[in-house]
Amino acid sequence: MSIFAPFLDVLAVGVHPATRGIAAGKHYTSPKNLPALAGADAVVRRADGSLAHVSAMGAGTLAERIVIDPATAVPVPDGADPAVLAATMNPALSSWAALRTRVPFQAGQSVLVHGATGNAGSMAVKVAKHLGAGRVIAAGRNRNRLDELKAEGADAIVALTPDEDATAAAFAEAAAEVDVVLDYVWGAPTELAMRAVLGARTQRTRLLDWVQIGGMGGDAITLSGHALCSTAFRVLGSGFGSVDMQVMQREFTELVAAIAAGAMAVRPHPFPLDQVEAAWAHEDEPGERTVILL
Numbered sequence: 001m002s003i004f005a006p007f008l009d010v011l012a013v014g015v016h017p018a019t020r021g022i023a024a025g026k027h028y029t030s031p032k033n034l035p036a037l038a039g040a041d042a043v044v045r046r047a048d049g050s051l052a053h054v055s056a057m058g059a060g061t062l063a064e065r066i067v068i069d070p071a072t073a074v075p076v077p078d079g080a081d082p083a084v085l086a087a088t089m090n091p092a093l094s095s096w097a098a099l100r101t102r103v104p105f106q107a108g109q110s111v112l113v114h115g116a117t118g119n120a121g122s123m124a125v126k127v128a129k130h131l132g133a134g135r136v137i138a139a140g141r142n143r144n145r146l147d148e149l150k151a152e153g154a155d156a157i158v159a160l161t162p163d164e165d166a167t168a169a170a171f172a173e174a175a176a177e178v179d180v181v182l183d184y185v186w187g188a189p190t191e192l193a194m195r196a197v198l199g200a201r202t203q204r205t206r207l208l209d210w211v212q213i214g215g216m217g218g219d220a221i222t223l224s225g226h227a228l229c230s231t232a233f234r235v236l237g238s239g240f241g242s243v244d245m246q247v248m249q250r251e252f253t254e255l256v257a258a259i260a261a262g263a264m265a266v267r268p269h270p271f272p273l274d275q276v277e278a279a280w281a282h283e284d285e286p287g288e289r290t291v292i293l294l
């Protein structure tokens with residue numbers, strides 16, 4: 001970064017699972033040394049008055065003014081709402097980056113979103129459709145949220161219930177032939193989902209890319225070697241670190257434009273900076289995201 005990088009006014013900072021995880025030292029981008037600044041991303045005002053979005057991850061954004069590498073600032077179109085962008089960018093970029101940079105996704109292909117009822121999963125349903133997916137299957141625990149996702153464009157739903165046989169049967173019926181899985185759950189629920197989908201697959205040489213994005217159900221899985229060699233099956237991840245930052249910047253620019261145009265949105269739950277403790281403790285309702293306004 002240039003030593004002449006200017007201070008920028010911060011307008012809005014999202015409090016995402018990664019924001020809390022980084023601050024708690026539990027995220028792979030958590031700073032190694034203290035003191036450290038919280039905040040994983042922000043909408044900022046530049047010196048010329050224009051707005052930009054920045055993803056600073058471990059570098060921190062939760063301050064009235066920050067210094068960033070200007071090359072990492074993604075331009076925000078005039079008229080965009082900083083709170084909506086701060087709420088939506090982090091959840092939406094997870095599926096956007098995965099589908100645009102990590103897998104050979106093509107319009108018309110089918111996508112299963114495992115863990116679709118959280119904000120990132122819900123955005124994944126919208127993003128997949130926006131990028132041309134032919135069929136999108138939403139799998140999650142919250143039945144009301146699944147029904148809302150169906151009304152908002154999901155082609156099929158899979159209810160994740162404590163009844164493992166019923167859950168496996170639902171995966172087999174709805175998702176046996178998908179091309180891409182965007183997985184926000186991982187852990188034991190993913191082991192079940194993989195067994196069910198692979199077990200029911202009829203076209204075994206048809207490529208299936210299973211993309212780990214989130215770990216709401218655990219950080220590890222046991223994967224049988226048989227699963228990998230008996231099917232055209234690839235397991236990979238998507239996140240900061242797995243994609244070149246220049247490529248990410250290009251993709252983020254398109255995503256910001258799509259959000260600003262109203263293609264997708266997470267509802268912001270705004271708090272002023274002087275209520276930062278209440279903001280940090282706030283548990284978001286499905287479909288909303290805490291945003292600190294500065």
Ligand SMILES: NC(=O)c1ccc[n+]([C@@H]2O[C@H](COP(=O)([O-])OP(=O)(O)OC[C@H]3O[C@@H](n4cnc5c(N)ncnc54)[C@H](OP(=O)(O)O)[C@@H]3O)[C@@H](O)[C@H]2O)c1
Binds near residue numbers: 117160215216
């Ligand atoms: N790699 C990336 O680029 C990237 C970017 C953004 C987010 N992420 C990750 O994606 C994950 C989700 O983020 P988010 O913003 O969507 O968080 P969120 O809005 O808080 O949603 C998390 C959801 O996970 C669901 N969940 C928790 N345990 C589950 C389980 N065992 N089975 C099924 N669903 C379960 C819950 O839904 P119900 O209570 O409705 O079941 C909850 O609403 C996090 O791990 C986050 O770090 C990754």
